[in-house]
Amino acid sequence: MAVNPKKLRPYDQPPRIREPIVPSQPDAAATTYLVAAVLWFGVATALGALWATQQIFPGPLSLKTELPTFRGTLTFEISPATVSGGFWTALVYGWLTNAGLGAILFITPRLLGRRLIWEKIATGSAAALNVGLMAGLAFVYLPQIAAKGTLAEFPLPIDGVILLALFMANVVFWRTLLAAGQLVPYISLWFFGLALLASMGLYFLDSAFPLIGPSDTALALANGAYVRGVETLWVTGVAIGTLYYLIPRATGNPLYSAGIAYLGWVSWAGLSTLSMLGALADTSVPFVITQLGNAATLMLVAPAFLAVANLALSIRGRWSMILSPGTVPLAVVALAFFTASALLESIGSLNSVRGLVGRTEWVTGVQLFAYFGMATFAFLAMADHAFPRLLRRDWRETILADVALWATFAGTAVAGLALIGGGIDAIAGTMRWFLGGAAAGIGLIGLGALAEVVNLFFIYTSAPRVEYSVRDEVVVPTGEAAAGAAGQ
Amino acid sequence: MTVHTPIQSANRRIPGWAMGFTLAVVVAGGAYFGTNLSGHNPPIGGPPPSAGPPDAHMVIAKAGCMACHGPDLTGQVGPNLHHVKDGPTSANLKQLGTDHPDDWANIWIAGTDPAVSDPAMRMGMPAFAAPPYKLTPEEIASVVAYLKTLP
Numbered sequence: 001m002a003v004n005p006k007k008l009r010p011y012d013q014p015p016r017i018r019e020p021i022v023p024s025q026p027d028a029a030a031t032t033y034l035v036a037a038v039l040w041f042g043v044a045t046a047l048g049a050l051w052a053t054q055q056i057f058p059g060p061l062s063l064k065t066e067l068p069t070f071r072g073t074l075t076f077e078i079s080p081a082t083v084s085g086g087f088w089t090a091l092v093y094g095w096l097t098n099a100g101l102g103a104i105l106f107i108t109p110r111l112l113g114r115r116l117i118w119e120k121i122a123t124g125s126a127a128a129l130n131v132g133l134m135a136g137l138a139f140v141y142l143p144q145i146a147a148k149g150t151l152a153e154f155p156l157p158i159d160g161v162i163l164l165a166l167f168m169a170n171v172v173f174w175r176t177l178l179a180a181g182q183l184v185p186y187i188s189l190w191f192f193g194l195a196l197l198a199s200m201g202l203y204f205l206d207s208a209f210p211l212i213g214p215s216d217t218a219l220a221l222a223n224g225a226y227v228r229g230v231e232t233l234w235v236t237g238v239a240i241g242t243l244y245y246l247i248p249r250a251t252g253n254p255l256y257s258a259g260i261a262y263l264g265w266v267s268w269a270g271l272s273t274l275s276m277l278g279a280l281a282d283t284s285v286p287f288v289i290t291q292l293g294n295a296a297t298l299m300l301v302a303p304a305f306l307a308v309a310n311l312a313l314s315i316r317g318r319w320s321m322i323l324s325p326g327t328v329p330l331a332v333v334a335l336a337f338f339t340a341s342a343l344l345e346s347i348g349s350l351n352s353v354r355g356l357v358g359r360t361e362w363v364t365g366v367q368l369f370a371y372f373g374m375a376t377f378a379f380l381a382m383a384d385h386a387f388p389r390l391l392r393r394d395w396r397e398t399i400l401a402d403v404a405l406w407a408t409f410a411g412t413a414v415a416g417l418a419l420i421g422g423g424i425d426a427i428a429g430t431m432r433w434f435l436g437g438a439a440a441g442i443g444l445i446g447l448g449a450l451a452e453v454v455n456l457f458f459i460y461t462s463a464p465r466v467e468y469s470v471r472d473e474v475v476v477p478t479g480e481a482a483a484g485a486a487g488q
Numbered sequence: 489m490t491v492h493t494p495i496q497s498a499n500r501r502i503p504g505w506a507m508g509f510t511l512a513v514v515v516a517g518g519a520y521f522g523t524n525l526s527g528h529n530p531p532i533g534g535p536p537p538s539a540g541p542p543d544a545h546m547v548i549a550k551a552g553c554m555a556c557h558g559p560d561l562t563g564q565v566g567p568n569l570h571h572v573k574d575g576p577t578s579a580n581l582k583q584l585g586t587d588h589p590d591d592w593a594n595i596w597i598a599g600t601d602p603a604v605s606d607p608a609m610r611m612g613m614p615a616f617a618a619p620p621y622k623l624t625p626e627e628i629a630s631v632v633a634y635l636k637t638l639p
Contacts (some may be wrong), residue, residue, distance in 0.1 A: 113492035183576035185496055220532050248495045255495055259502035282532040290529055295521035
């Protein structure tokens with residue numbers, strides 16, 4: 001047989017292994033999403049600190065310049081309005097959405113006992129989402145192109161890319177769930193399923209609505225309802241589903257009651273959908289519709305309490321775990337913030353309270369409690385549990401975990417309370433102190449984000465490789481660590 | 489090998505306290521909804537529903553008047569705002585008060601004093617404040633009405 005000289009290799013050169021462009025090994029998608037989420041966490045907190053500081057010193061921290069393009073000049077603007085859009089975009093779409101999708105793709109195969117079907121599509125959705133978000137975030141600072149809202153409206157092509165990513169994630173989840181054939185899946189999957197459908201549906205409606213040429217009022221109302229839906233259906237739904245997996249898993253206890261969990265899911269699904277109507281506050285909207293939404297927001301305290309009580313009772317006998325750094329204390333802090341934000345949202349839905357603080361920083365402070373408090377700590381707990389397993393590293397908790405927990409907790413409490421206090425207290429002279437407190441608080445959260453990024457870096461670069469054994473919960477060392485252990 | 493970590497639950501029933509709490513919240517929410525149907529929504533971005541005319545204290549507080557006129561509006565860097573019901577107390581506003589005896593304060597706060605020929609100098613109150621801290625006509629009227637009640 002003739003020899004092809006091109007296929008000859010030196011005997012000591014290993015054969016080339018062609019890596020696929022889109023990885024397809026197990027948990028590739030979850031790893032991509034969670035790593036991206038941690039990086040976005042840092043970006044979001046940096047933008048948040050800038051936004052809060054700009055409320056105090058808008059002039060020195062603003063910039064406006066003209067950029068020449070082949071189609072004329074574009075205004076590049078760094079102002080409180082654009083930075084606000086960038087902050088909320090990076091926080092909700094960057095950090096929380098990436099972390100939520102990562103949590104879903106990590107937990108789903110483990111609950112179903114089978115690999116994700118079409119893992120490549122899931123990994124591709126991670127790439128599409130983050131490419132779209134980076135482009136969208138750049139356009140936020142070009143106000144002639146991107147509309148301004150609490151969650152900035154991206155140009156249509158970017159909306160299409162992000163919508164495609166959400167659709168791909170939905171396809172993978174539902175295909176895997178249906179293939180597993182479980183009659184009554186675990187409660188986490190119920191939350192994930194509705195949250196995924198809601199995120200895709202809401203994003204589609206919010207992107208498509210401007211195309212029919214509505215009035216500015218209708219656009220503003222739709223954006224308000226969309227923001228409310230993202231908070232209650234998407235972010236809160238995924239966070240609760242994540243906690244329902246993490247707490248029993250981390251403590252080794254069974255869930256206290258599946259009945260409470262399903263009752264909470266039913267009430268959450270209905271009331272969260274109705275609560276979006278509370279954002280439709282305008283003279284063109286019948287008051288009864290707005291009031292229905294407010295009443296639903298008031299009643300959201302029920303599913304919140306059911307979830308918190310169910311999970312707290314699931315920790316019984318293992319409360320000492322919150323005294324050491326790890327998944328459980330992060331999850332417990334998430335439950336505490338969930339209780340606080342649910343109570344504050346309910347109080348804020350009352351007519352008399354809305355009249356006082358409805359258009360003040362009080363609302364922003366409560367949103368910070370929900371986003372930076374409950375959801376962030378749920379996903380930090382997820383990251384703490386998942387990263388050593390995804391990266392196959394033996395990693396014990398270090399001071400970085402303490403820094404991440406306490407800095408984020410203190411920062412969220414300070415920032416949220418500062419904005420809530422600023423909304424209640426109308427003395428303009430001291431408003432700067434409240435805004436300064438918010439800036440300091442978000443800066444602290446940024447410190448926690450930095451600690452998390454550094455923690456992830458050390459996990460990947462410094463920790464020895466291991467394979468986790470599920471049955472015995474024993475870390476089986478491999479390689480040098482195994483040789484060292486064998487020699488002892 | 490696929491990692492399988494199913495979560496068991498200790499029981500599937502709904503405890504009585506959970507059902508009772510949920511029902512109580514639903515009943516309370518329904519009662520709140522049923523008893524608060526009369527009302528109206530403000531225009532989006534407008535004042536909160538419970539406000540009729542803008543509250544002067546809130547306007548004064550948010551606009552930062554006390555930073556210049558003192559915590560009790562008796563003067564600091566800015567002049568004393570008491571006694572304005574009798575007319576302007578500052579010398580530079582005397583002519584304005586003579587020309588517009590009923591609404592001199594409104595004109596001055598709004599920054600539309602015709603005697604100030606340079607439009608760039610018509611800053612209005614609060615001074616040195618960039619938008620959106622300029623007051624609306626309704627807020628100005630509310631503040632002036634309040635100032636005229638001061639002894």
